[in-house]
Amino acid sequence: MIDKIITIISKILNVPSADITPETEIGEPAEWDSMRNVMIFDEIEKQFSVKIDQSSLVDLETVQDIADLVNSLK
Amino acid sequence: MTSLKSIEQKILDFSIDTPLKTAVICGKNRINYKTLWSSILSAKLSLENQGFKFGDRIIIAANKQAEFLYAYFGAHLGGMTTVPVDSQTSADRLKYIIETVDAKAVIGFNEDFGVKKIDFASFETVENSECQCSLPVMDSVADIMFTTGTTNIPKAVPLTFENEAAAARNINAFIKNNSDDIELLALPVSHSFGLGRIRCCLSIGATIILTGNFANIKKIFRTFDEEKVTGFSLVPASWRYLKKMSGSKIADYVKQLKYIEMGSAFFAEEEKKELAQLLPETRICMHYGLTEASRSAFMEFHEYKDFLSSVGKASPFTEIAVFDENGCKLDFYQDGEICVKGEHVTSGYINFPNEQTHFGEFFRTGDWGHLSENGCLYLTGRKNDIINVGGEKVSPVEVETEINKIDGVSESACIGVEDPNGLLGQVVKAFVVKEDSSDVTFDEIRLQIADNLEQYKIPAQWEWATEIPKTQNGKIQRHLLK
Numbered sequence: 325m326i327d328k329i330i331t332i333i334s335k336i337l338n339v340p341s342a343d344i345t346p347e348t349e350i351g352e353p354a355e356w357d358s359m360r361n362v363m364i365f366d367e368i369e370k371q372f373s374v375k376i377d378q379s380s381l382v383d384l385e386t387v388q389d390i391a392d393l394v395n396s397l398k
Numbered sequence: 399m400t401s402l403k404s405i406e407q408k409i410l411d412f413s414i415d416t417p418l419k420t421a422v423i424c425g426k427n428r429i430n431y432k433t434l435w436s437s438i439l440s441a442k443l444s445l446e447n448q449g450f451k452f453g454d455r456i457i458i459a460a461n462k463q464a465e466f467l468y469a470y471f472g473a474h475l476g477g478m479t480t481v482p483v484d485s486q487t488s489a490d491r492l493k494y495i496i497e498t499v500d501a502k503a504v505i506g507f508n509e510d511f512g513v514k515k516i517d518f519a520s521f522e523t524v525e526n527s528e529c530q531c532s533l534p535v536m537d538s539v540a541d542i543m544f545t546t547g548t549t550n551i552p553k554a555v556p557l558t559f560e561n562e563a564a565a566a567r568n569i570n571a572f573i574k575n576n577s578d579d580i581e582l583l584a585l586p587v588s589h590s591f592g593l594g595r596i597r598c599c600l601s602i603g604a605t606i607i608l609t610g611n612f613a614n615i616k617k618i619f620r621t622f623d624e625e626k627v628t629g630f631s632l633v634p635a636s637w638r639y640l641k642k643m644s645g646s647k648i649a650d651y652v653k654q655l656k657y658i659e660m661g662s663a664f665f666a667e668e669e670k671k672e673l674a675q676l677l678p679e680t681r682i683c684m685h686y687g688l689t690e691a692s693r694s695a696f697m698e699f700h701e702y703k704d705f706l707s708s709v710g711k712a713s714p715f716t717e718i719a720v721f722d723e724n725g726c727k728l729d730f731y732q733d734g735e736i737c738v739k740g741e742h743v744t745s746g747y748i749n750f751p752n753e754q755t756h757f758g759e760f761f762r763t764g765d766w767g768h769l770s771e772n773g774c775l776y777l778t779g780r781k782n783d784i785i786n787v788g789g790e791k792v793s794p795v796e797v798e799t800e801i802n803k804i805d806g807v808s809e810s811a812c813i814g815v816e817d818p819n820g821l822l823g824q825v826v827k828a829f830v831v832k833e834d835s836s837d838v839t840f841d842e843i844r845l846q847i848a849d850n851l852e853q854y855k856i857p858a859q860w861e862w863a864t865e866i867p868k869t870q871n872g873k874i875q876r877h878l879l880k
Contacts (some may be wrong), residue, residue, distance in 0.1 A: 351613030354461075354486060358639040359854065360789060361613040362821060378513075382644045385616045 326391040332367050333387065336360050346388035368394060402563040404534045406474055409435055412603040413514070416577070421600060423625065424464045425609040431603070434467070439526040441472025447524070448503075448516070452477030454501045455542065457492070459485035459506030460588035462608040463519035467596070468504050472521065474559070475531050479539045484588035488850055498554055498749065499542050533758045536560040542748065543590055545689045545791070554748035564715065564741035565594060565692035566601040571714040572696045573657050573683050575629055577603035582621055582630040584612050589688040591662055591789075595631050604694050612636045615643045622651055629657040634665040635788030637673065638821045649676040661685040661693065662789035663823045667706040674699035686710065686775065690747075691738040691761050694718060695775050708774035709767075716740040717760075718775055720768055723756040728768070733778050736765045768823070783876045785814030787854045788822035795878060797826060797855055800847040806836030807843065811866045811874045815859060825858035829879055832868060 326346055336389035337349040344353075350361060368390070369376055374397040384390055399760075403411075412419065413435035422429040422579035429437070450456065450473075458469050473480045482501055483492060483543070489509060496504070497513055500740060503514040534540065540559045543553040575581070581599050583606055585592035598605040607625055612618060618640075621627060637660070640648060648655075658673075665684060673682055685693035686709035695718060697710025712718040717739040720728045728734040737760035744761065746752035755762055767777040785792040793811035800812040808831040814824035832838055840860040848856060867878040 338848075349614060349617070351610045351617065354610070356611075356613050357852075358612045358636060359822065362639065362642070362819065378643065378645055382615050382619065382647060385614060 325395060326387070328371065329368065329387060329391050329394065332371060333364055336363050336367060344387060346386065346391065348387045349385055350387075350390075372398065374398065402536065402560055404474075404536060404540075404559040404563050405566060405601050406438070406471055406559075407533045408601040409471065409604075410533070412600075416603055418606045419577075419603060422464060422467060423601075424462065427464055429464055434600075436526060437464070437468040437521070438471040438475060439531065440524040441468040441521040442475040442531060443472075443526050444521045444524040445469075445473055445476050445478065445516075447620070448514070450476060450478055450502060453479065453538075454480045454502040455481060457481045457483055457496060457499070457501045457504045457507075459483065459504075460586070460593065461485050461506060462583070462587055462610065463518070464608075465521065466506070466587065468521055469516075469518060474534055474540055477538065479520065479532070479542060479556075479589075481542045481544070482593060483544070484586060484852075486852065487588075488852060490850055492812050494552070495544055495554075503707065518601075534559040536563070541593075543689045553750065556746075556748055557744055561692070561742050561744060562594075562597055563601070566597045568713045568715050568742055569594065569598050569685075569696075569741070570602055570661070572693075572698075573598075573629075573659060573681060575599075575602065575604060575657055578605040579628045579656065580625055581605065582606065582607045582609060582618070582625070582627045584609050584618065584636070585610075585631055585633065587791075589662075589789075590687075590692065591631065591633070594692065595659065612639055615640065619644070622654070626654065629650075629659075630655075631659045631661075631787030633662040634660065634669070635663065635822045637665075637669070642821065646676055652677055652679060655680045657681040657683060659683050659685065659709050661687060663786045666693050670699050670706045671703075674703070674772065684710065685713070688763055688765075690744045691763065692738070692742045693761070694738040694740070697774075702774075703798060705774045708770070708776050710775065711773040712738075712775070713740075716742070718769065719760055720870065721757045721760065722761070730771050731768050733766055733768045734768050736763045736775065736777070737761060738763060783813070785812070785826055787814075787822050787826065790852075790854045792826055792855045794826075794874075797847070797851065798858065798874075799826065800850050801828060801830060801843055804838060804843050804846050806832055806838030808833045809866050811876055811879055812857060812861075813876045813879050815880075817858075826855065827859040827861065827879075828857035829861050829863040829866060831863050 330344045412431040417432035418430050421431045421434045505516045536559045539556045541557045543555045587593045653803045682699040686695040687693040696713050720734040722734045739760045746755045797812045798810045810830045813826050815827040817825045865874040
């Protein structure tokens with residue numbers, strides 16, 4: 325699960341997947357701006373067939389947080 | 399002779415008057431005014447020790463880190479001109495900038511560009527206790543900023559220490575922020591908006607928090623809580639993103655937020671009303687401006703509630719007039735070119751005929767509009783076709799040039815269209831004519847142009863066309879494309 329999320333993130337940010345870890349913070353790599361953050365969540369919703377509620381987004385800080393949220397929605 | 403003090407002089411004054419007051423917060427690093435000044439002196443000495451002198455032009459990677467500030471202000475103290483550039487800018491653009499300004503060095507970039515390369519870390523160890531320094535000469539050039547021109551050639555805008563000190567004075571006078579304020583900056587500092595926020599805060603002895611961007615909403619609101627943030631700056635795209643990701647959470651800070659500065663792109667009347675309702679006690683100040691003339695007009699959403707379709711009135715110490723194409727001043731309600739006069743306005747571009755940039759003492763913005771009798775300025779259009787992607791300005795010609803290089807492409811035209819996601823204001827749409835025998839695809843074009851263009855410049859929408867509409871002189875008629 326988290327590997328797939330890391331792949332999505334690294335692809336959208338156009339950075340090596342090795343640069344993204346579960347501890348990486350949203351917005352930490354310079355490439356991870358708000359525009360690409362929206363693209364990342366759109367892609368995650370598509371690939372995992374989940375709907376992420378707006379109220380959950382404000383509690384996410386790291387890649388692990390994103391994985392935990394997606395896991396809880398599956 | 400101006401009575402204005404440079405931003406550097408102000409920082410020196412605060413390092414003496416309020417030495418222990420926090421000037422900058424950057425991650426876990428809290429820098430007070432005394433340390434800030436000392437680090438600026440070290441950077442200045444380090445640059446001088448490396449042989450740089452008055453008038454040398456130095457490019458700096460404009461990262462939101464303390465070392466950027468030391469290098470930026472340190473170079474100024476040494477009489478050098480800085481050229482702040484986005485650290486993610488393309489190599490081609492950077493090479494162009496280096497050549498245009500005849501840069502002597504680049505600070506904070508890894509690549510080799512044939513000029514001296516300096517690491518930010520090299521400033522740390524320089525002893526400065528014996529340093530004697532003179533403060534900047536107000537009419538010398540502090541910064542050269544690059545803007546997106548109507549062609550694919552970026553224009554170089556020189557700004558003097560006087561221009562920048564005047565801009566900070568004008569902006570602070572309108573926003574009414576003071577030394578007690580703690581401001582969060584999540585905008586890029588390679589543009590005049592973000593960099594200007596730093597100058598505004600440090601010139602009044604306030605505290606500024608440098609943070610990456612708005613992507614991490616949890617971190618933004620946590621910083622609001624932990625640091626008791628009283629002000630921040632936004633482009634419309636950042637507000638739409640905040641709203642999408644956090645709904646009306648901003649209203650939780652109704653008592654805490656004293657001011658917001660907004661700017662850089664169109665913000666609809668309804669959106670202004672919505673934000674004003676969420677924050678009824680906050681001064682939400684939106685500017686109309688450009689790199690060449692800083693914030694030339696301002697409005698505050700509550701004060702201007704009956705004039706929200708305007709861009710406000712001339713900023714403090716600023717004069718705005720509307721001229722026709724012959725340089726004659728127009729009357730109220732007559733549309734013409736918006737022109738600006740004030741100490742904050744550039745004298746003209748580098749390597750560009752200045753008779754085209756001014757009508758007398760007024761700088762020509764290239765924007766179209768009119769003034770009403772009460773002084774409100776209304777924008778009715780732009781003379782050029784610049785596309786505004788979430789506050790980032792994109793020249794259609796630059797994107798078209800890259801698309802046209804691709805094998806199989808005959809010609810192309812780019813326009814700005816409304817972002818269907820409602821976030822960025824505009825996105826780039828490309829119309830492409832391919833050669834008869836070609837089977838090139840949009841994916842192939844997208845992939846190839848990505849090497850030479852920043853991400854936000856890559857078209858989000860694509861359409862095949864059989865021809866590109868042009869005038870008799872061969873100029874693309876972008877207004878005919880949708």
